[in-house]
Amino acid sequence: xxxxxxxxxxxxxxxxxxxxxxxxxxxxxxxxxxxxxxxxxxxxxxxxxxxxxxxxxxxxxxxxxxxxxxxxxxxxxxxxxxxxxxxxxxxxxxxxxxxxxxxxxxxxxxxxxxxxxx
Amino acid sequence: xxxxxxxxxxxxxxxxxxxxxxxxxxxxxxxxxxxxxxxxxxxxxxxxxxxxxxxxxxxxxxxxxxxxxxxxxxxxxxxxxxxxxxxxxxxxxxxxxxxxxxxxxx
Numbered sequence: 209x210x211x212x213x214x215x216x217x218x219x220x221x222x223x224x225x226x227x228x229x230x231x232x233x234x235x236x237x238x239x240x241x242x243x244x245x246x247x248x249x250x251x252x253x254x255x256x257x258x259x260x261x262x263x264x265x266x267x268x269x270x271x272x273x274x275x276x277x278x279x280x281x282x283x284x285x286x287x288x289x290x291x292x293x294x295x296x297x298x299x300x301x302x303x304x305x306x307x308x309x310x311x312x313x314x315x316x317x318x319x320x321x322x323x324x325x326x
Numbered sequence: 327x328x329x330x331x332x333x334x335x336x337x338x339x340x341x342x343x344x345x346x347x348x349x350x351x352x353x354x355x356x357x358x359x360x361x362x363x364x365x366x367x368x369x370x371x372x373x374x375x376x377x378x379x380x381x382x383x384x385x386x387x388x389x390x391x392x393x394x395x396x397x398x399x400x401x402x403x404x405x406x407x408x409x410x411x412x413x414x415x416x417x418x419x420x421x422x423x424x425x426x427x428x429x430x431x432x
Contacts, residue, residue, distance in 0.1 A: 252425045
């Protein structure tokens with residue numbers, strides 16, 4: 209059974225940093241691209257970052273480029289999201305997802321809440 | 327950036343009623359993807375590559391379209407289908423999602 213379990217969320221002040229983790233199991237982690245997607249309270253879905261299966265390439269939207277860094281440790285089947293210079297608009301539930309694949313994001317974690325507030 | 331415009335934003339349907347949601351892209355995309363999200367839960371893949379049903383999705387659901395115009399249909403609404411549905415494209419970066427259609431049971 210595929211499982212994605214996020215951790216590391218919490219309350220953080222504007223301008224500070226936070227690092228999310230996602231432990232994957234039930235599939236061969238190093239065969240898949242991985243992606244973080246977020247959802248602000250009561251809002252829609254927003255792509256945050258993607259990484260290739262080897263970790264050799266990463267992709268970001270302009271809203272987080274230069275502030276967020278996606279990485280992975282294939283030996284530990286773990287995906288990370290380092291978030292720096294956090295802003296109030298980064299407040300959201302962050303989902304770890306497998307993909308994109310042919311079926312796009314075919315597995316999602318339960319999500320981890322990040323609140324940026326003073 | 328490809329903007330995905332979903333309509334309607336909210337709707338209510340009676341059991342047995344046919345439901346159609348549209349998703350228009352600001353530029354042509356190769357495929358459209360759809361996700362279902364129920365309150366308090368993570369989104370679930372529902373339709374991929376425009377018309378293929380994800381594992382476990384009932385066949386009363388269907389998807390169609392091409393280019394900039396796509397649709398998502400429930401042939402006969404059931405109470406368990408009440409949820410928010412999002413369209414999504416990854417033909418080009420940034421990957422984008424529609425703003426969602428909240429479907430309620432009448």
